[in-house]
Amino acid sequence: MKTEKVDKRQAILEAAEKLFCETGYEGTSTRQIAKESGANMAMINYYFGSKEGVFVEIMNERIAGFASQLKIINEDKISALEKLHRVIEGYVNRILNNTAFHKMMHRELSLTQRPEMYDKIKDAMSHNMQLIDRIITDGIEDGTFNKVDVRMVIATIMGTITNIVIAPHKVISCSNFDLNNPKDKKMIKERTIAHLQDLTTVYLTTKK
Amino acid sequence: MKTEKVDKRQAILEAAEKLFCETGYEGTSTRQIAKESGANMAMINYYFGSKEGVFVEIMNERIAGFASQLKIINEDKISALEKLHRVIEGYVNRILNNTAFHKMMHRELSLTQRPEMYDKIKDAMSHNMQLIDRIITDGIEDGTFNKVDVRMVIATIMGTITNIVIAPHKVISCSNFDLNNPKDKKMIKERTIAHLQDLTTVYLTTKK
DNA sequence: CAAAATTAATCAAACGATTGATTAATTTCC
DNA sequence: GGAAATTAATCAATCGTTTGATTAATTTTG
Numbered sequence: 001m002k003t004e005k006v007d008k009r010q011a012i013l014e015a016a017e018k019l020f021c022e023t024g025y026e027g028t029s030t031r032q033i034a035k036e037s038g039a040n041m042a043m044i045n046y047y048f049g050s051k052e053g054v055f056v057e058i059m060n061e062r063i064a065g066f067a068s069q070l071k072i073i074n075e076d077k078i079s080a081l082e083k084l085h086r087v088i089e090g091y092v093n094r095i096l097n098n099t100a101f102h103k104m105m106h107r108e109l110s111l112t113q114r115p116e117m118y119d120k121i122k123d124a125m126s127h128n129m130q131l132i133d134r135i136i137t138d139g140i141e142d143g144t145f146n147k148v149d150v151r152m153v154i155a156t157i158m159g160t161i162t163n164i165v166i167a168p169h170k171v172i173s174c175s176n177f178d179l180n181n182p183k184d185k186k187m188i189k190e191r192t193i194a195h196l197q198d199l200t201t202v203y204l205t206t207k208k
Numbered sequence: 209m210k211t212e213k214v215d216k217r218q219a220i221l222e223a224a225e226k227l228f229c230e231t232g233y234e235g236t237s238t239r240q241i242a243k244e245s246g247a248n249m250a251m252i253n254y255y256f257g258s259k260e261g262v263f264v265e266i267m268n269e270r271i272a273g274f275a276s277q278l279k280i281i282n283e284d285k286i287s288a289l290e291k292l293h294r295v296i297e298g299y300v301n302r303i304l305n306n307t308a309f310h311k312m313m314h315r316e317l318s319l320t321q322r323p324e325m326y327d328k329i330k331d332a333m334s335h336n337m338q339l340i341d342r343i344i345t346d347g348i349e350d351g352t353f354n355k356v357d358v359r360m361v362i363a364t365i366m367g368t369i370t371n372i373v374i375a376p377h378k379v380i381s382c383s384n385f386d387l388n389n390p391k392d393k394k395m396i397k398e399r400t401i402a403h404l405q406d407l408t409t410v411y412l413t414t415k416k
Numbered sequence: 417c418a419a420a421a422t423t424a425a426t427c428a429a430a431c432g433a434t435t436g437a438t439t440a441a442t443t444t445c446c
Numbered sequence: 447g448g449a450a451a452t453t454a455a456t457c458a459a460t461c462g463t464t465t466g467a468t469t470a471a472t473t474t475t476g
Contacts, residue, residue, distance in 0.1 A: 008451080022321065023321045031436090039452085043452070044436090045437060046452080050436075051436060109374055110312075111230075111231065122375075149402070151378065152399065156364055156368045156403075158367075158378065159370060159372070160360070162370070162371060163366055163370060166317055170359065170363055171360060195360035198356075199364065199407075202410060202416075216426085238463080239461085249427095249462090249463085251427090252463090254426085258462075259462065
């Protein structure tokens with residue numbers, strides 16, 4: 001009999017992330033994680049020390065993957081609007097490819113009970129926000145963009161995407177719509193990108 | 209000594225809402241609710257049947273207050289843009305006056321474990337969404353608004369507000385900023401309204 | 417009106433179940 | 447053979463809920 005080598009540690013992380021996303025941190029028990037991952041309950045504490053240790057590990061892993069994606073964009077020799085459009089495309093794709101995690105992150109952000117996690121997410125976000133801020137501010141300074149409330153524009157871009165992830169029914173009234181269905185996801189991605197690019201183009205570059 | 213008559217039932221509701229907002233539904237114990245409200249633990253089940261009964265009661269109360277506010281706007285003899293601006297003003301004010309509850313509602317919306325609550329929130333929202341949809345669609349049909357993705361515009365308006373409530377640090381980098389501080393709240397309200405009204409005006413009425 | 421009966425509100429205590437965590441023994445693997 | 451990985455069994459603590467009793471207020475009755 002072949003010993004199918006499975007990494008229990010990884011299995012726990014994946015099972016935990018799935019369950020945390022679905023039922024929240026408090027709503028998920030270590031026994032559920034053990035059952036879902038096929039590992040013994042004690043393995044959770046063996047590898048991660050505690051339930052919270054698993055959670056922190058998941059967040060750290062994910063957040064680490066955040067930073068690397070967007071930095072390249074700002075170096076390209078393209079217009080501010082083009083940069084912004086690429087950022088939007090990158091954001092929409094990444095968030096809609098990780099809807100479950102994004103929901104969890106947002107949920108955590110709305111809770112006051114784990115301030116160190118709140119700060120961690122905040123810090124992870126702030127870097128990307130500074131990048132977008134830089135792009136828009138540059139556009140304003142060189143005269144291609146209107147003078148707008150930069151931070152509010154960012155809130156609008158981020159907020160729109162998050163809103164679509166968390167409450168897709170607002171956009172699609174179709175009852176059998178499913179964000180996990182690749183075809184549906186592709187459609188909503190394209191629609192979101194098109195909308196946000198159109199919106200920013202009109203709002204930022206229309207001369208009054 | 210005057211017997212200061214306190215309504216325990218109401219006290220439980222208020223304490224529970226506060227705690228649910230702060231630490232989530234699963235993260236709040238009935239013992240905490242009892243202690244915070246000054247009521248005996250048994251009173252929770254006596255009045256509401258269960259912990260979930262308290263939660264449902266809170267949501268129902270709040271949602272009931274939702275519907276009545278916006279319906280009047282659509283009857284006024286004003287332009288579509290004017291209507292939309294009033295809706296934005298109403299929304300921003302209401303949500304920023306109830307940030308804790310709005311956070312809780314949004315958190316609940318991102319969980320899949322209480323589908324009946326999800327549907328309840330969804331239904332409560334959908335009425336208001338139809339109203340906004342109607343306003344924008346009318347504006348498009350009579351030629352005052354550009355042809356846009358109506359549902360996406362709604363997602364943008366809602367998403368912006370929610371994003372500001374849940375992650376105000378994105379907008380205000382000031383460290384001692386506090387949404388519970390009336391002065392700070394007033395400022396962020398005005399800024400949000402101004403931004404969204406400006407955004408919708410430019411995006412919907414600028415002729416290309 | 418006043419005694420009796422009924423009701424609603426409140427309480428401390430305890431219920432069984434479940435929680436996250438730990439133990440000590442066992443198996444796996446190099 | 448010994449370190450690492452895995453297990454079943456168990457821990458105290460906490461969970462949401464229920465209980466039986468008590469108080470205070472109200473209603474019914476003679």
